[in-house]
């Protein structure tokens with residue numbers, strides 16, 4: 471199979487995009503996987519979360535309220551489609567999250583991608599380090615995340631991020647090609663396309679739920695200039711999981727996120743409690759609304775805070791983010807606003823939004839969308 475876009479060195483006058491700060495180029499010995507393989511018995515101080523951030527705080531104990539599970543196969547006939555629309559509307563309004571089953575992404579492709587992720591993390595440190603040195607235009611590469619804010623604890627996670635060449639502005643040709651482990655890129659090209667198609671289907675349904683044509687949301691994020699990147703997250707086993715977080719509470723800056731998880735670890739905040747979202751079947755996909763859809767829908771659909779906790783067992787997840795083109799202006803859609811429902815956000819260029827998102831870190835309760843709220 472042909473790999474569509476080659477990795478190249480960047481020209482000397484190249485201006486990196488705003489996403490460049492998302493992945494931190496940690497030294498090899500600072501990678502979580504490396505530390506764990508060296509056999510540490512205690513979590514280094516830089517990774518210890520302050521008491522109010524630790525995983526046990528605010529975790530829901532009873533289990534009466536669960537993230538909705540939505541059967542995409544309902545959409546096959548007219549009656550079922552109405553039900554599917556109603557289920558997705560409710561999930562996006564109340565939770566901003568749902569788990570999808572019968573979503574159409576082939577089982578074999580999901581398994582193959584997860585196997586490739588595991589193979590990637592089984593490479594030697596030297597082999598993985600190659601991907602820190604390759605230059606790219608987006609936040610793609612290999613490293614840690616959220617390292618920029620010195621007053622915040624480091625996260626117990628290593629990440630490899632790639633982007634889907636067929637879903638991006640082709641003027642940006644410096645994407646990361648993974649040539650080791652062999653076959654990774656080929657599997658990703660197929661997997662990424664299938665996930666992207668699924669995400670477009672969800673956006674079409676959300677558009678119809680909003681009373682708009684199917685391509686409404688996709689057009690709002692730039693049509694063929696929209697992008698998708700995929701993060702291969704690795705949360706190595708932790709000797710003291712009660713002190714750390716794999717990912718601290720955050721809302722996604724994308725339009726949608728689609729997550730494949732190998733084992734439990736994801737939690738979503740609802741009514742002040744952290745609610746675990748374990749995979750509801752071996753190949754379910756978690757779908758969540760990001761800040762972009764919250765803004766376009768004028769907050770009808772919620773981009774909810776979520777986090778990843780770690781355990782004594784290693785965990786892998788694969789998160790794909792559908793994002794507007796950087797030049798797109800985000801704002802509540804005029805079609806969805808009127809006198810009774812005036813826009814609550816001002817318009818902002820997506821590139822500017824990302825700069826804000828990355829400069830804030832995750833220290834406090836501030837939601838980036840709130841920075842663009844209009845005073846009423």
Ligand SMILES: O=C(O)CCC(=O)C(=O)O
Pocket residue numbers: 701703717722729731735736737776777778787788789
């Ligand atoms: O791995 C997970 O469970 C969560 C990943 C996530 O929220 C993210 O990558 O933004």
Ligand SMILES: [Fe+2]
Pocket residue numbers: 720721722727776
């Ligand atoms: Fe997330």
